[in-house]
Amino acid sequence: MTRSSTVVRAAVLVATLTVAAACRPGFQPRSYASSGKLFDASLAEYKKKNYDNAVTGFERLTLDLSARDTLLPLAHWYLAHAHEMKVEHLLAASSYARLAESFPDDSLAPVSLLLAGHSYAALWRRPDLDATYGDLAQIQYRQLGAIYPDSPLRKAADSSSQAIDEKKALKDYDVGMHYVRRKAYESALIYFKDVVKNYPMTKVAHDALKEMVVVYRRPELKYLPEAAETCVTLRTAYAGEAAIAALCPNTLPADSVGVKAKPPAVVPTKKP
Helix, strand or coil: HHHHHHHHHHHHHHHHHHHHHHHHCCCHHHCCHHHHHHHHHHHCCCCCCCCHHHHHHHHHHHHCCCCCHHHHHHHHHHHEEEHCCCCCCCCCHCCCCHHEEEHHCCCCCHHHHHHHHHHHHCCCCCCCCCHHHHHHHHHHHHHHHHHCCCCHHHHHHHHHHHHHHHHHHHHHHHHHHHHHHHHCHHHHHHHHHHHHCCCCCCHHHHHHHHHHHHHCCCCCCCHHHHHHHHHHHHHHHHHCCCCHHHHHCCHHHHHCCCCCCCCCCCCCCCCC
16 A cells, blocks of 8 residues: 555545544433433533533523523523633623522522622723723622622622722823823823722822822922822821822922812822
8 A cells, every 4th residue: 555545545534533523413402301401411511621511501491491490590600600611701791690680589699790790800801901891890799789788798899899990090090191201291180180089999099199299290380289289188198108208298388388288078098
């Protein structure tokens, strides 16, 4: 047998095996006589990490099971988990949220809201990108706190929501710094003020306040009364911090002439 004929025969064998594999029936939900058997089979596929099959089975169950069937919340639960294992965050979030919305009294509802938030949050990869998924994540976290105020998961939800606020604040702060570099100081101040107003409890609010003082003192602006007021806020919120003491000493004659400085209505109360 020549070398070329051997290669041809090998190619034919590979092609035959490929066709056979393609024709072999895969996981077929309709082949199971009852919903209970389909659930068990889908769960077995999930445990074997055959997540495509698990999604197929549990998705079918979410359509076929009656609203009163005790397996329905679990079908949504494992469907969401399987999507998450496939890194399909949006589909996972949708399944978790649907479980929480459809079965608010189920023990899985609070954790489903938390995980829905995590799935949405995973889609907002960088602060500079559109924050829509971050907003959706916070909706889930806040719903958990509002609907289940005594849930032990509330602390985790609040912490996760705060982490998203940090990213949102950083996004605005970075835009403000962009304008500073371009010497568009008035525009920079708009973004720094938004950080302090909208996200006062974030670490970034601390940096935004410091940059506001620096910008207010720019020779192009000379907003010295505003600098004095911002220094009062900084010294109040971050007392004892060396950098604040250097930026805003207790006596600021150049900044405070003719000014009765008052802190703004919203003052951060936590140190970064």
